[in-house]
Amino acid sequence: MKTAPDSHELFMRKHRMETYMITGCRFVLLFSLLFLWETGTRAGWLNGFIFSSPSRIIKTGCSMIQDGSLFRHVGITLFETFGSFLLITILSIVIAILLWRLPMLAKILEPFFVLLNSLPKSALAPILIVWLGNNMKTIMITAISIAVFGSIINLHTGFMEADEDQMKLIRILGGSQFHCMKYVMIPGSIPLIISTMKVNIGLSLVGVIIGEFLAAKEGLGYLIIYGSQVFKLDWVMLSILILCVIAMLLYEALNLLEKYALKKV
Amino acid sequence: MDTALSLKDISYTYQTLQGETKSLEHLSFAVDPGEFAAIVGPSGCGKTTLLNIIAGLLQDYEGEVRVPEPIGYMFQRDQLLEWRSIYKNVILGLEIKQQMTHENISRVNQMLKNYGLDEFKHAYPRQLSGGMRQRAALVRTLALSPKLLLLDEPFSALDAQTRIQVSNDIGSIIKKEHMTTVMVTHDLAEAISMADKVIVLSHRPGRVIRQIPISFQNDGLTPEKRRNQPEFKDYFQEIWREIHEDSTGQP
Numbered sequence: 001m002k003t004a005p006d007s008h009e010l011f012m013r014k015h016r017m018e019t020y021m022i023t024g025c026r027f028v029l030l031f032s033l034l035f036l037w038e039t040g041t042r043a044g045w046l047n048g049f050i051f052s053s054p055s056r057i058i059k060t061g062c063s064m065i066q067d068g069s070l071f072r073h074v075g076i077t078l079f080e081t082f083g084s085f086l087l088i089t090i091l092s093i094v095i096a097i098l099l100w101r102l103p104m105l106a107k108i109l110e111p112f113f114v115l116l117n118s119l120p121k122s123a124l125a126p127i128l129i130v131w132l133g134n135n136m137k138t139i140m141i142t143a144i145s146i147a148v149f150g151s152i153i154n155l156h157t158g159f160m161e162a163d164e165d166q167m168k169l170i171r172i173l174g175g176s177q178f179h180c181m182k183y184v185m186i187p188g189s190i191p192l193i194i195s196t197m198k199v200n201i202g203l204s205l206v207g208v209i210i211g212e213f214l215a216a217k218e219g220l221g222y223l224i225i226y227g228s229q230v231f232k233l234d235w236v237m238l239s240i241l242i243l244c245v246i247a248m249l250l251y252e253a254l255n256l257l258e259k260y261a262l263k264k265v
Numbered sequence: 266m267d268t269a270l271s272l273k274d275i276s277y278t279y280q281t282l283q284g285e286t287k288s289l290e291h292l293s294f295a296v297d298p299g300e301f302a303a304i305v306g307p308s309g310c311g312k313t314t315l316l317n318i319i320a321g322l323l324q325d326y327e328g329e330v331r332v333p334e335p336i337g338y339m340f341q342r343d344q345l346l347e348w349r350s351i352y353k354n355v356i357l358g359l360e361i362k363q364q365m366t367h368e369n370i371s372r373v374n375q376m377l378k379n380y381g382l383d384e385f386k387h388a389y390p391r392q393l394s395g396g397m398r399q400r401a402a403l404v405r406t407l408a409l410s411p412k413l414l415l416l417d418e419p420f421s422a423l424d425a426q427t428r429i430q431v432s433n434d435i436g437s438i439i440k441k442e443h444m445t446t447v448m449v450t451h452d453l454a455e456a457i458s459m460a461d462k463v464i465v466l467s468h469r470p471g472r473v474i475r476q477i478p479i480s481f482q483n484d485g486l487t488p489e490k491r492r493n494q495p496e497f498k499d500y501f502q503e504i505w506r507e508i509h510e511d512s513t514g515q516p
Contacts, residue, residue: 163344165341165342165344166344166346168322168338168340169340169344170357170361171322172322172336172337172338173358173361173362173409174335174358174361174362174409175361183346183357183361184346187348187349188346188348
């Protein structure tokens with residue numbers, strides 16, 4: 001059987017070609033969009049003052065790197081995002097476990113969680129400013145309020161669906177509710193926890209930007225709002241591009257975590 | 266000889282919002298030490314309820330149950346935890362009960378060796394065949410040295426061919442370890458090929474209609490060999506008739 005490896009080799013080559021093609025086309029699409037944007041503003045089809053342009057964005061970026069203000073804004077936004085993401089994750093896991101342990105409490109609270117989850121949380125932001133002030137606390141609590149209720153509902157539903165027979169097994173082996181949680185519920189819910197985290201990281205970023213729109217003196221959200229008010233659209237576009245990059249990196253980071261965690265399952 | 270397990274006048278009623286369902290009614294039987302009893306009956310006759318009562322998972326029954334401690338329980342599916350290696354799965358009970366002594370661990374290792382699982386100790390359940398998984402589940406159950414083994418249709422999740430092979434496997438192991446065993450099944454052939462005694466339950470509410478001791482002229486046959494003996498067919502017809510008469514109300 002000498003033909004087998006050859007045909008496989010052929011298949012692999014075709015597969016590689018396809019992968020290269022897809023990656024290539026993505027870059028071509030990205031660069032032609034940037035190119036059109038740049039030439040459009042240079043040729044006067046687009047008003048560079050309103051639409052900015054790649055070269056203006058790079059120039060703005062360079063000068064903001066030089067005076068260090070870019071790192072400050074990005075750093076603040078990242079810090080707030082990670083902070084709220086961490087708090088959302090911890091809070092929702094702890095509360096979901098508590099509700100799992102106390103089904104009666106879960107039943108009583110259910111309509112409240114559903115209500116809080118479907119309420120548009122940005123409506124709360126103005127109240128939060130009044131209550132908590134024009135500061136980072138308000139921003140992070142806005143972000144947390146956006147994601148935490150949905151996250152609790154999701155996790156609790158998943159926890160309740162843990163395998164009945166596996167719980168029975170633990171009880172027959174002499175285990176308590178705590179053992180059920182340690183040996184069955186938590187390890188069985190790892191994929192769910194990670195997929196919930198993936199949703200949460202995106203929502204934290206959304207929440208932080210909304211919060212910064214309303215209550216900040218620093219951060220990318222502040223830069224966007226302030227830039228649009230003083231017609232420095234270069235700042236706005238630069239911030240949006242950086243947000244794109246941040247969102248992608250965060251998502252990829254969680255994908256890596258997922259791959260690592262699911263390898264063990 | 267003292268009995269290992271005895272049930273006297275057991276009745277159990279399920280409560281739901283729609284009303285109540287009598288599941289078991291004045292059910293009594295006993296199992297001797299080292300004896301293998303199989304419980305058969307039409308579906309919905311409360312077989313699983315009965316096992317749950319013996320296992321101590323249901324408390325609100327009427328009647329008297331005497332059960333030796335500890336008990337082992339095998340499920341319809343092997344219930345191996347996918348995120349733990351085979352070794353970690355079989356020591357689960359020891360870990361929970363904090364009995365990870367040298368003696369227990371070496372006994373578990375010996376069982377893994379005896380039942381051909383030694384080289385798969387560090388593999389994960391999904392890497393094993395259905396038969397091997399069920400054997401691993403048996404080792405996990407035996408690790409706690411149970412005085413009584415409960416089997417809840419333990420082979421029903423396997424395909425027909427594997428099923429005969431695995432029941433042969435597990436049956437031989439149980440015989441060798443002289444375990445007192447109660448198995449619930451709806452497969453009459455499986456019951457006859459493995460058990461020393463077949464207990465026939467009526468349709469709901471379940472009570473014992475017959476207890477049939479199973480003995481083959483040639484003692485000590487494996488379950489697979491039993492299926493080829495002349496007595497096998499007679500037992501099969503006798504039990505089948507009992508169940509049939511009970512469900513139709515006529516001979």
